[in-house]
Amino acid sequence: MPQFGTQQEELREIQRRLTILKIALSAIIGLLAIRLWDLQVRDGAYYRDLSENNRTRTVVLEPARGLIYDRQGVLLANNVPSFGLYVMLEDVKDRQALIAGLVGLIGSDETALRKKLSERGGKFMPRKLKGGLSLREAALIESHRRDLPGVLVRADSQRNYPSGPTLAHVLGYVGQVSAEQLEKAESQELHQGSLVGQYGVEKAYDRFLRGRAGQKEIEVDALGHEKRTVSVEKPAAGDDLYLSIDLRLQRLAEELLGEEAGAIVALDPTNGEVLALASRPSFDPNVLSRELTAKQWAAIVQNDSHPLTNRATQGQYPPGSTFKIVMATAALESHTATPSTKIRCVGGFPFGRRVYKDWKAGGHGFMDVTQALVESCDVFFYTVGQRMGIDMIADFADQFGLGQETGVELPSERTGIVPSTAWKAKAKGQPWLPGETISAAIGQGYVTVTPMQMAHLIATVANGGTSFRPRIVRAVMERASGLSHEVPTVPHGRLAVAPETLALVKEALAGVVTRGTAARARSTLVSIAGKTGTAQTAALRTGPEQDIPKKLRDHAWFVSYAPVDAPRIAVAVLVEHMGHGGSAAAPLAKQIIEAFVRYERAEPKLAGRPEVGRPEGLALAMQEPR
Amino acid sequence: MIDRVLDSRELDRFDWQFLAVTAAILSLGVLSIYSVTLAQAGTGLPLYVKQVLWILVGCAAFAAMLRVDYHKIARWSYVLYGLILILLVVVLVVGKTSRGAQRWIPMGPFAFQPSELAKLVLILVLATYYAHAPRAGWMQRVVLPCLVMLPGLLLILKQPDLGSGLSFLAICATLLLVVGMRSKAMGILLLCAVMLFPFVWELLWGALHDYQRERITTFLDPAYDTGGKGYHALQSRIAIGSGELLGKGLHGGTQNQLKFLPEGHTDFVFAVFAEEWGFLGALLVLALFLGLLMLSLEIALKAKDVLGALLAAGIVGMLGFCLMVNIGMTAGLLPIVGIPLPLMSYGGSAVVTTMAALGLLLNIKRRRLTLFY
Numbered sequence: 001m002p003q004f005g006t007q008q009e010e011l012r013e014i015q016r017r018l019t020i021l022k023i024a025l026s027a028i029i030g031l032l033a034i035r036l037w038d039l040q041v042r043d044g045a046y047y048r049d050l051s052e053n054n055r056t057r058t059v060v061l062e063p064a065r066g067l068i069y070d071r072q073g074v075l076l077a078n079n080v081p082s083f084g085l086y087v088m089l090e091d092v093k094d095r096q097a098l099i100a101g102l103v104g105l106i107g108s109d110e111t112a113l114r115k116k117l118s119e120r121g122g123k124f125m126p127r128k129l130k131g132g133l134s135l136r137e138a139a140l141i142e143s144h145r146r147d148l149p150g151v152l153v154r155a156d157s158q159r160n161y162p163s164g165p166t167l168a169h170v171l172g173y174v175g176q177v178s179a180e181q182l183e184k185a186e187s188q189e190l191h192q193g194s195l196v197g198q199y200g201v202e203k204a205y206d207r208f209l210r211g212r213a214g215q216k217e218i219e220v221d222a223l224g225h226e227k228r229t230v231s232v233e234k235p236a237a238g239d240d241l242y243l244s245i246d247l248r249l250q251r252l253a254e255e256l257l258g259e260e261a262g263a264i265v266a267l268d269p270t271n272g273e274v275l276a277l278a279s280r281p282s283f284d285p286n287v288l289s290r291e292l293t294a295k296q297w298a299a300i301v302q303n304d305s306h307p308l309t310n311r312a313t314q315g316q317y318p319p320g321s322t323f324k325i326v327m328a329t330a331a332l333e334s335h336t337a338t339p340s341t342k343i344r345c346v347g348g349f350p351f352g353r354r355v356y357k358d359w360k361a362g363g364h365g366f367m368d369v370t371q372a373l374v375e376s377c378d379v380f381f382y383t384v385g386q387r388m389g390i391d392m393i394a395d396f397a398d399q400f401g402l403g404q405e406t407g408v409e410l411p412s413e414r415t416g417i418v419p420s421t422a423w424k425a426k427a428k429g430q431p432w433l434p435g436e437t438i439s440a441a442i443g444q445g446y447v448t449v450t451p452m453q454m455a456h457l458i459a460t461v462a463n464g465g466t467s468f469r470p471r472i473v474r475a476v477m478e479r480a481s482g483l484s485h486e487v488p489t490v491p492h493g494r495l496a497v498a499p500e501t502l503a504l505v506k507e508a509l510a511g512v513v514t515r516g517t518a519a520r521a522r523s524t525l526v527s528i529a530g531k532t533g534t535a536q537t538a539a540l541r542t543g544p545e546q547d548i549p550k551k552l553r554d555h556a557w558f559v560s561y562a563p564v565d566a567p568r569i570a571v572a573v574l575v576e577h578m579g580h581g582g583s584a585a586a587p588l589a590k591q592i593i594e595a596f597v598r599y600e601r602a603e604p605k606l607a608g609r610p611e612v613g614r615p616e617g618l619a620l621a622m623q624e625p626r
Numbered sequence: 627m628i629d630r631v632l633d634s635r636e637l638d639r640f641d642w643q644f645l646a647v648t649a650a651i652l653s654l655g656v657l658s659i660y661s662v663t664l665a666q667a668g669t670g671l672p673l674y675v676k677q678v679l680w681i682l683v684g685c686a687a688f689a690a691m692l693r694v695d696y697h698k699i700a701r702w703s704y705v706l707y708g709l710i711l712i713l714l715v716v717v718l719v720v721g722k723t724s725r726g727a728q729r730w731i732p733m734g735p736f737a738f739q740p741s742e743l744a745k746l747v748l749i750l751v752l753a754t755y756y757a758h759a760p761r762a763g764w765m766q767r768v769v770l771p772c773l774v775m776l777p778g779l780l781l782i783l784k785q786p787d788l789g790s791g792l793s794f795l796a797i798c799a800t801l802l803l804v805v806g807m808r809s810k811a812m813g814i815l816l817l818c819a820v821m822l823f824p825f826v827w828e829l830l831w832g833a834l835h836d837y838q839r840e841r842i843t844t845f846l847d848p849a850y851d852t853g854g855k856g857y858h859a860l861q862s863r864i865a866i867g868s869g870e871l872l873g874k875g876l877h878g879g880t881q882n883q884l885k886f887l888p889e890g891h892t893d894f895v896f897a898v899f900a901e902e903w904g905f906l907g908a909l910l911v912l913a914l915f916l917g918l919l920m921l922s923l924e925i926a927l928k929a930k931d932v933l934g935a936l937l938a939a940g941i942v943g944m945l946g947f948c949l950m951v952n953i954g955m956t957a958g959l960l961p962i963v964g965i966p967l968p969l970m971s972y973g974g975s976a977v978v979t980t981m982a983a984l985g986l987l988l989n990i991k992r993r994r995l996t997l998f999y
Contacts, residue, residue: 007932014935015927021939022923025946029916030952033909035957039867040905047867051881246735 023112054444059218059252063211066157066238068171068201070247071275071474075162077171077202082158083133085141087117092152101148102129106137112293128193132290134160159195159289165282167250169242169310170274170410170472172200173285173621174297176490197293199288199308201472204409208476211238240477242484244273252595253278262555262575263311263451266592269459269561269570271489272468274408276592277452279311288567313406313413316448317574319378320581322557323397323443325461325505328369331384332395332501339504342366345379351437356438373508374516376532378442385441389434393440394420399495401467402449406456407492408470416453419446442537455572456492458559461509462567465495465502510564513586521560521586526597528590529567530560531583553577556584562593569596640921641988647917648969648984652681652977654911655970658899662882672974673891680974684981690986700933700953702755703750710747713740714781721785729785739975741782741790746983748778748794749940753800757933761790767805775845781888788964793947800943801936861887862894865901866908873904875926887973891972893964897956911970915949925991934990941983 039047068077085102092098095117102108108130116129133141137151145151159174175198177190190196196210197203243617253264257280266276283300292300300308309315331337343567347356347363358364358378364371372380385393397403403418417423419440421432439445452470460467469490477484509529512518517532535555556578561567571589579582660674671679691699713731717740721728730737752771759766775798783791865881874880879901882890890898900908919942926938945968952967954960966973968980 011807011929011932011935014804014932014939017806018923018926020803021800021942021946024920025923025942026916027917028950029912032953032957032959033912035954036866036900036905036908036912039863039957040869040900041871042909043867044870044905047864048870050864051868109985413984444895462971530784550832 059216061214061235063235066209067240079157080160083138085130086152086157088150137193161285168282169279172202173288207240212236230355237479244474249276265455265572267459267570269463281307283307313452317448318535319443320535322533349382370508374511381441390437409520416449451574459570467492517582518586521590527564528562533557556581558585560589651969659891680977684978687982688985694797700754703754706996707751710744742975742979753936804939862897865897869901
């Protein structure tokens with residue numbers, strides 16, 4: 001092979017050149033060795049000296065978290081000083097004695113202490129053992145410092161929610177940053193031990209509230225104890241938030257729900273501001289913002305009534321008859337029914353092999369769309385629903401914002417379900433059954449919504465079809481500049497519905513209160529319009545209501561707005577397992593609306609946008625904790 | 627016909643030396659990572675345990691590269707290069723960003739860094755190319771291979787990963803050197819380089835992130851601002867220097883334990899080691915690397931064909947370059963660019979790739995005694 005010879009020749013040539021590489025590499029390594037000799041042996045003492053004088057240490061200065069106020073400047077969240085128990089492992093001579101001493105003095109949990117002490121981490125840095133010490137505990141430890149070498153008590157800041165469990169789901173709580181959150185964060189923003197919002201507005205607006213950490217360079221002695229401050233970069237406090245929530249309405253809403261599970265959402269239909277957002281049962285964010293033991297945490301998470309769930313944005317319920325607002329609009333807009341179409345209700349609707357019952361055993365007689373809404377006739381909507389088909393219903397439900405997030409600034413909002421043939425094929429892998437349209441027509445079956453969605457829906461109707469994204473924060477006050485930035489109103493689209501249709505529906509909704517199922521929402525103070533709903537939770541039920549176990553009873557709904565001609569408040573009420581919307585939910589909505597009207601009359605500024613200023617008497621609360 | 631047989635089923639003395647040096651370097655790396663990361667709080671597996679797991683994966687890669695005849699591997703080199711280019715595009719699209727650079731493809735709990743693997747594939751492609759290229763003009767010898775390298779280089783610089791980009795150039799330069807350019811070709815290349823310099827400089831400098839520019843500019847005068855830009859270089863030098871002759875002992879390195887020296891487990895692992903084990907320890911590391919490189923060159927020198935010799939030379943070039951730049955930067959001889967120390971720095975992709983490369987080396991050595999008929 002002729003090629004063979006040249007190959008061998010080339011190989012020899014290459015291998016000759018490898019010698020260059022050999023020399024070069026040896027030279028480089030020799031050069032590195034000389035450099036290391038210079039650094040480590042010739043100048044070693046100099047660098048050793050430098051490293052020993054490398055005694056400045058950087059300490060993070062936590063920023064003061066921004067404060068939160070309601071729409072009238074009532075303080076909802078601030079920071080209070082507290083004491084933290086720290087230990088410098090380097091100075092601890094005898095861990096056993098330390099643990100015994102702390103258990104004896106302040107009765108800490110022995111296993112928790114042991115765990116904290118054995119966690120990985122530097123022994124030259126103070127490590128936090130326990131936060132939120134009482135004054136007495138702090139004093140006790142200070143007086144026993146000699147017996148507890150290495151133990152330090154430091155002033156910390158503790159998040160505080162003056163109104164306790166009220167508004168807990170909106171405010172949320174804070175906690176130490178988790179390992180995952182640290183990983184996701186942009187490099188400089190967070191560090192081990194930072195407090196970040198873990199829920200609610202605290203989480204959604206964490207970027208604003210958090211502020212920017214500062215740092216202090218300190219000179220330390222050989223044991224790492226602070227001797228002198230070299231330089232300080234002050235932390236920048238977080239921005240303050242002004243919510244659209246009115247704490248008085250909020251308190252009322254939570255009191256009205258009382259011990260029952262449920263949710264109330266009140267919106268300003270003209271701009272989407274959330275005036276009240278109640279979810280019961282609630283929790284105390286003060287407790288959650290402290291360091292909980294595993295046991296305390298488990299007790300909250302495993303509680304059967306799910307106090308951590310925000311029922312207003314995360315609770316998904318069948319809308320029941322409140323869905324008829326969507327149905328009536330859809331029927332009129334699709335010309336499935338005209339305003340004068342009459343359908344006879346005989347108390348049931350035979351379809352396939354079964355009869356779908358109306359809630360009124362004898363039937364309602366001849367019904368037009370207005371009367372069907374007023375009396376909440378099921379048969380009328382069974383009929384138009386069957387004529388329209390599920391996909392047309394779904395289109396309109398979609399337009400009303402169902403099946404999607406409302407966009408309120410609370411984390412983990414749920415969307416509910418607007419069923420359609422496509423949805424069922426995707427979610428269940430099954431074809432849509434015609435009978436399922438009948439159930440969906442009265443807001444049962446697969447349809448689910450959140451109370452926030454229903455509040456948004458009724459606000460859209462009240463506002464003549466123009467909707468705004470619900471929002472909780474009205475303004476952010478920048479600490480650095482002292483300027484307040486208003487959070488803009490976000491239009492959320494317009495219902496593509498003829499004005500006559502909406503006018504007819506609104507007239508019917510007023511009728512629901514004056515002469516229909518929501519008589520108990522009638523007010524002498526203001527005209528109210530609304531729609532009741534009774535959402536079934538179990539398919540088959542027999543016997544009278546009081547014999548049914550509570551957890552199987554119906555949910556009560558009422559969605560409403562007032563005043564009828566120029567609505568300024570929209571309210572959605574859901575009470576779990578309390579039966580009829582007309583009796584269990586409507587009176588609550590009425591009380592909220594009446595209270596709102598009374599406040600509005602007392603101070604006309606409420607409806608408008610008061611200037612956001614720093615309320616008096618807050619100087620103390622605004623002081624930085626350290 | 628050429629038939630290839632393994633010289634022996636048994637490991638001979640050379641193999642044992644090669645494996646022992648590799649294992650020694652790997653162990654010193656794990657020791658240093660253990661020392662640094664013990665002081666760092668964190669959840670999950672400690673980093674030194676993860677590194678050991680990566681080394682086990684590396685052993686598998688080593689064994690795999692040893693088993694298959696390198697001629698067969700070389701036959702796939704263009705396909706592999708194509709795949710790597712795709713991965714380098716993927717990383718720009720879905721990659722995980724860290725410190726402003728998008729280098730990692732997330733894979734469950736791990737992240738894969740394609741630019742590490744790309745270096746090995748580049749060696750395969752260029753060696754295969756030269757082994758089959760006729761002894762033709764400088765067009766085929768110089769320009770074409772550079773064009774082959776270019777897309778990979780540009781994709782890596784886009785991330786941006788300056789360290790891997792420079793490694794690419796170093797590999798290419800090593801092979802050009804070994805394949806042998808005639809003096810005329812060398813001259814033209816040099817002239818082109820000088821003329822293109824302003825443009826390339828602008829392109830490279832413009833593509834750099836601020837932190838990279840700072841690292842390079844402060845190389846000129848690291849003592850300028852101890853708290854700021856030259857911090858890394860100075861603290862690294864203090865760490866190495868303060869180790870003196872015998873070092874401060876395990877966990878005794880105040881520079882790394884007190885966190886004056888960041889990145890102690892990755893790019894600056896050598897500084898950590900030199901601080902804790904002194905000049906003698908540092909010399910041991912240099913000696914081990916010298917041994918590894920000389921054994922590898924031995925393989926290149928005794929390879930039985932052009933492909934084997936060029937593969938081995940490329941791997942030596944890659945390892946030698948990383949060693950020089952890494953230790954050079956920690957010792958303040960070179961600007962700080964992010965190049966890990968082979969086999970010692972923490973990082974799965976780098977460890978596995980380097981061990982695969984070593985497997986390939988031993989593969990070349992064990993197939994060198996061939997029978998010709």
